[in-house]
Amino acid sequence: AQSVTQLDSHVSVSEGTPVLLRCNYSSSYSPSLFWYVQHPNKGLQLLLKYTSAATLVKGINGFEAEFKKSETSFHLTKPSAHMSDAAEYFCVVTLGSNDYKLSFGAGTTVTVRA
């Protein structure tokens, strides 16, 4: 079985400063890992995806994440936060071609101060 732990339930940053959202996973197999963002009263939008290619994954809106197998981590970063980055972020893992059920982390709420 796999599980996902988002280490921070809430992150607050100033506009223009870096953002770091931490995610650790456990999986018996080589997982696929995702970060999704959800703005208030909206659906989930895919930020980026790792599927055993490059360990540094670049996503939309300036986000990127690094897969570290030795640390079982998949942390999300952005060098400079924008007000529009205020949202809920979910780290998600799935096992493979027969896995239809996403394992979600609990989510991290990001607030951005002007």
Next chain:
Amino acid sequence: DAMVIQNPRYQVTQFGKPVTLSCSQTLNHNVMYWYQQKSSQAPKLLFHYYDKDFNNEADTPDNFQSRRPNTSFCFLDIRSPGLGDAAMYLCATSKGGGETQYFGPGTRLLVL
């Protein structure tokens, strides 16, 4: 643009009155999913269809049913909504298992 569409965006129903939520996709994906998301929680998978094959999660209440009449459309039926069913309902699609899931904007259900 290819997308996942949900209607309506907001739905108000009365306690015990059946309600149907709609999802359509232009991605031509094989798999369609329904999730329930309560406030400040991660989405919870209710069921999914691979083509016409229905797969129910073990802990999904019988009160929740689904129909997929064709590749493009999928419906969520709540037979007798209770106050605890008030939530955001998200539809998603993917090409297959383990593939990226693409989410619709959601329908927020309010039960009075």
